[in-house]
Amino acid sequence: MxxxxxxxxxxxxxxxxxxxxxxxxxxxxxxxxxxxxxxxxxxxxxxxxxxxxxxxxxxxxxxxxxxxxxxxxxxxxxxxxxxxxxxxxxxxxxxxxxxxxxxxxxxxxxxxxxxxxxxxxxxxxxxxxxxxxxxxxxxxxxxxxxxxxxxxxxxxxxxxxxxxxxxxxxxxxxxxxxxxxxxxxxxxxxxxxxxxxxxxxxxxxxxxxxxxxxxxxxxxxxxCSQTELEKIMHDFNPVIPDSRPATTLARQFEQQVFLQPDRIALVHNGRKLTYNELNKQANRLANMLRTEWNIQHNEFVAVRMGQGIEYIISILAILKAGSAYLPIDMEYPDERIHFILEDSQARFMLVQHVDDIPQGHMVSTLLVTESLSRELPMVNLDVPTKAEDLAYLLYTSGTTGQPKGVLIEQQNVLNLVQDPHYLSMDCQTVMLQATSIVFDLSTLEIWGTLLNGGTLVIVDKATLLEPKRLKETIREQHVNSMLITTALFHHLASHHSDIFSGIGQLLTGGEVLSSVLTNRILELYPDLRLVNGYGPTECTVLTTYYDIRSAESTSISIGKPISGTNVSILGVDDQIQPIGVPGELCISGVGVGRGYLHQPELMADRYVRIPGRTDQIMYRTGDLAYWREDGTIEFMGRKDRQLKLRGYRIELGEIENTLLKHDQVLEAVVVPIKNTSDELSLCAYIVPEICTDELESQLILHLRKSLPDYMIPADCIIIERIPLKTNGKVDTDRLPVPDRQQLRGQQTLILPQTPEEQKVAAIWTEILGIQQISVHHNFFELGGHSLKLIILAEELQHAGYSINTMDLYKYPTIASFLQFQHKSGQEG
The missing domain is CATH 3.30.559.30 (Nonribosomal peptide synthetase, condensation domain)
Structure with a gap:
């Protein structure tokens, strides 16, 4: 035409x-x-x-x-x-x-x-x-x-x-x-x-x-039809009890002491404490907190110490005294500790040693080891506490550039650990306690074991990072139950599968689980109960669970809600999505915590009233998921810029806001990237005011002052501008891909010269994916982390070096490592 x-x-x-x-x-x-x-x-x-x-x-x-x-x-x-x-x-x-x-x-x-x-x-x-x-x-x-x-x-x-x-x-x-x-x-x-x-x-x-x-x-x-709605709400979800627990964490523990006073409660580095001994020690410390320190009802008491018996005594004592515990990681930078103490308004901190007292913090400090040697009453305290009281305050990554405090009540923890059907918890349970005190999975390890009469076998970081030592501990202590992050499960399943030979039940979670590795482990150990767990910190560790009973050919479900918890998948207009249709995973029931501390706007956004049931609160996770036909849930990822990396929850906005506080940074974007091994890491893209040779190293040092190691980007790339789409959003597809051959910083590149240096550098290259490595480059500044450190230690041992993982923390460069080896050889 x-x-x-x-x-x-x-x-x-x-x-x-x-x-x-x-x-x-x-x-x-x-x-x-x-x-x-x-x-x-x-x-x-x-x-x-x-x-x-x-x-x-x-x-x-x-x-x-x-x-x-x-x-x-x-x-x-x-x-x-x-x-x-x-x-x-x-x-x-x-x-x-x-x-x-x-x-x-x-x-x-x-x-x-x-x-x-x-x-x-x-x-x-x-x-x-x-x-x-x-x-x-x-x-x-x-x-x-x-x-x-x-x-x-x-x-x-x-x-x-x-x-x-x-x-x-x-x-x-x-x-x-x-x-x-x-x-x-x-x-x-x-x-x-x-x-x-x-x-x-x-x-x-x-x-x-x-x-x-x-x-x-x-x-x-x-x-969603009415028929499908009723199926989701009544068949897929358990009934939420009208009544709340009539007990508290301390009283539930004391009940176990009454039932089996001489059963071993804690094991750590050769030390053992029975339930009766643990109770007396906790009572001694709790009496001191009440009478000499005059701590108040529901007051936050900070605890800064590593995993061990004293930590368990401390948090149990704080609960017995009617307060709530606030865990602080030993490796947190001073700036982060200062913010947490100031934000929580904690007046007291419990530590194990004098060296553990953080510098420059106006907070009263109690040395637990010294206090436990004093003659103090060891009887149970009569403190009027109830299930609605706070159990703990835990800080997680926040979008504003500062961590946010999550408030968890005792009834939330009791719902998690009383009569659990996702794991067997009783007096026969011997649980490995391997998780950091600031990772909420430790809540399930500790209280799931002690409130059900089991034995808690505590391992420190050094043991956890040495698979051989970890395996020996599991065998010697007859450990039959483990809770570990997905990343650690993947590593152990790939390189040390025999570590699970004596384990009867294992729960893992935090990231997407590999069906290949789960199938491998279940083929080796068909009697192992392997559980995939899901749950945000705000909803007390675990919301859903999935028993992986047979070979999985596709993605592994996150399962069904635990008792006392309901899940709704909500669509764009906050309506319940039918089966098979994605939406935001929202949680209600007894597992939902009290909320955020001093965060009213975030509270209003995340903790909302359930439509038609204004007396109940629902937590919006920001995770995308959908119901499968069998009533289990398929996890799809995040709808915002939050992610989990090696089990830790990270708000990318917190890293970006911290970068923007540096006086040379005009713009900053942090994105997750995958390397050739399909491993996830963080990459920061920086638009500087003035680009200097030292800027990248300066920015990493700037981040380390306020962020924990797991939030430090593996790569830092200087660019002229942040590419945007026509809608104004960052166009991540146009951001340059990190070149792992180019090293961070511009320090003098001193390449390995001797055969010994070249031998060690070859191992580094294989693990980090970087060809040219200086003998003075820091392993962690090149993208190394704890799991890669385990692999590095194993490869060096195979190469004939006498080394453990904790040594590599002290000697993170090729030069310092070889100097340490030479010195050790001379002393030997």
């Missing part, structure tokens, strides 16, 4: 303003992603016929106009996809109207949703938009991004070519013989039949709602 220049200009102007490659395409999350998109594949079909009532109601509204029918049905589809993904703007494909010479060509339909708009208003707006698109279809863009979902109306559109990309879903509406037939064609190499069938069910549910409730706002429409 001939077009005048004026008509061509009009068409081009329309498409220039209407279409953009920046817009996301409408999609349904695929079940399979490892398909070859270039391969031609046949499509399979799920179809259904709408109920007569729907057809009649649509007929009254749309009359005999295929165009109006299509507008209504497409509007319903777009609202359905909006409820699936939460995206308000997207591109969907539509064939050209009529029998065009360009039959088979798809038009990009820009579908924008205003949740506050009524559905009727939206249909009218869409009708105007489609009319404009079809009037300009003759010069539609020939080259555009891939469209994954296409919708057509038989009788209105040209035929969709079978040669089109098989990755998308094709939906065909057909109105004939007083029936509305809807057909979903899909690629079986990308989607399961159940996924598409669910989509058809949710679409039909929404169609029934919209046709009879056209004046309702889009944000009020739901794709």
């Amino acid at each position: 001939f077009l005048s220049e004026k008509e061509r200009t009009s068409h081009h102007q329309f498409w220039h303003s209407y279409y953009s490659d920046e817009l996301p395409v409408a999609t349904v999350i695929p079940d399979y992603t490892n398909m070859d998109l270039a391969e031609h594949m046949t499509m399979e079909t799920v179809d259904y016929t709408a109920e007569d009532a729907i057809f009649k109601q649509l007929g009254q509204y749309c009359k005999e106009s295929d165009f109006l029918w299509y507008c209504f049905l497409l509007a319903t589809l777009n609202v359905c996809l909006y409820k699936y993904t939460g995206e308000r703007d997207r591109l969907l494909g539509s064939p050209m109207q009529g029998n065009s010479a360009q039959s088979g060509k798809l038009l990009p339909i820009h579908l924008a949703i205003d949740p506050a708009c009524s559905f009727k208003e939206y249909v009218l707006k869409l009708r105007e938009q489609l009319a404009a698109v079809y009037s300009h279809q003759q010069l539609a863009p020939n080259r555009m991004k891939q469209l994954h979902v296409v919708a057509a109306m038989e009788g209105l559109h040209s035929e969709i070519e079978d040669a089109s990309d098989p990755a998308y879903i094709r939906i065909l509406f057909n109105r004939q013989n007083d029936r509305l037939h809807i057909k979903f064609d899909y690629s079986p190499k990308r989607y399961k039949e159940s996924t598409i069938r669910n989509l058809s069910v949710h679409y039909n549910e929404l169609l029934q709602t919209t046709i009879f409730n056209m004046d309702r706002a889009i944000c009020e429409l739901s794709i």
Whole structure:
């Protein structure tokens, strides 16, 4: 057809303003992603016929106009996809109207949703938009991004070519013989039949709602039927008890003392304490706290010491005295300790040695070892405490540049450890206590064991980092239960699988679990109970659990909610998502903690009232997940910029804000990256005011003053500007990939010269992925961390060196390590 220049200009102007490659395409999350998109594949079909009532109601509204029918049905589809993904703007494909010479060509339909708009208003707006698109279809863009979902109306559109990309879903509406037939064609190499069938069910549910409730706002429409809602709330979730625990942590422990006073409660470095001995020691310290220190009810008492018997005595004593304990890591930098003490307003700190007292902090300090040698009353205290009282205050990474304090009540911990069905906890339990005191998994290790009459075998960091010593401890102490981070499980399963030979039950969590490694361990030890756990600190360690009983071929579920806890998957408009549809994982029940300390805005955002049940609180995790058909939950990742790295929760914003406090930093972005081994690490991108050779090293030192080691980026890259997308967000795809051959800092590169130096450097290169390493470079500043340190120690031992992991902490350069080896050899 001939077009005048004026008509061509009009068409081009329309498409220039209407279409953009920046817009996301409408999609349904695929079940399979490892398909070859270039391969031609046949499509399979799920179809259904709408109920007569729907057809009649649509007929009254749309009359005999295929165009109006299509507008209504497409509007319903777009609202359905909006409820699936939460995206308000997207591109969907539509064939050209009529029998065009360009039959088979798809038009990009820009579908924008205003949740506050009524559905009727939206249909009218869409009708105007489609009319404009079809009037300009003759010069539609020939080259555009891939469209994954296409919708057509038989009788209105040209035929969709079978040669089109098989990755998308094709939906065909057909109105004939007083029936509305809807057909979903899909690629079986990308989607399961159940996924598409669910989509058809949710679409039909929404169609029934919209046709009879056209004046309702889009944000009020739901794709979840009442039947599915009841299944999720009553079949997938346990019943929340109306009453709360009538006891406290201290009284529950004292009950175990009464039942089995002579049973071993604690084991550490050759020392053993029975339940009776532990109780007396804790009572002695608690009496001192009450009578001499006059600590108050629910007051925070800081505890700064390593894992050990004195730490257990200290936190038990604090609870017996009616207060709450505040763990502080021995390796925290002074600035972080200062903030925690100031923010918590803690007046007292318990330490084990004089050297453990932090410098420059205005807080009264009690030496626990010295105090326990005094003659003080050892009877149980009569302190009026209740389950609603605080148990502990734990600080985690925060977006503002400072950590945030999470308040956990005693009833939260009791719900976690009383009659647990996710693990067997009783007097036969011998639990390894290996987790740092500031990692909430230690809560389950300690109280899950001591409140159920088991034995807690405590190992310090040096033992944990030496697999050989750890294995010996497990054998000698007959440990049968372990709780470890996913990262540590992956390492042990890969390199030291025999460490699990005597273990009866193992719970791991914190990151996505490898099905390959779990299958390997279960093949070796079929009687092992292996549990994948999930839970944020705000909800007391564990929210869901999944028993991995047999070989897993795909991703491993995070399971079902524990007793006393409910999970809701909420969509974009805070409505419960049906089975198979992603949303934000939200938690309610007895496991939800009291909230954040001195963070009212964050409290209001994360801890919200449950709709229709204003007396109950729900915690919004920020994690994305969906229900599986069997009632277990599939974890999908974060919806914000928080992540877990080697078990630690990290807010990237805290690192960025700390960088921005440096006077030479104009802009900063921190992103997670994966190396060639698929290992996750952090990379900081810096726009400096003035770029100097020393800047990268200065920034790392700046970070170390206020952040723990696990939050220090492995790479720091200086760039001229932060690349942005057209919507103003950071374009991470355009950030330069870290070059692991280029070392941080510009110190003089002194390459290994002697055969000994070259031998050790080769081991470093293999572990760190860096070719040129100076003999004075620090292992940790090149991206090394505790798990890589374990590997380094093992490789050096295999190479003939007498070394342990803690030695490498002291001698983190090649030069200092070899000097230490030479000195040790002379002394030997």
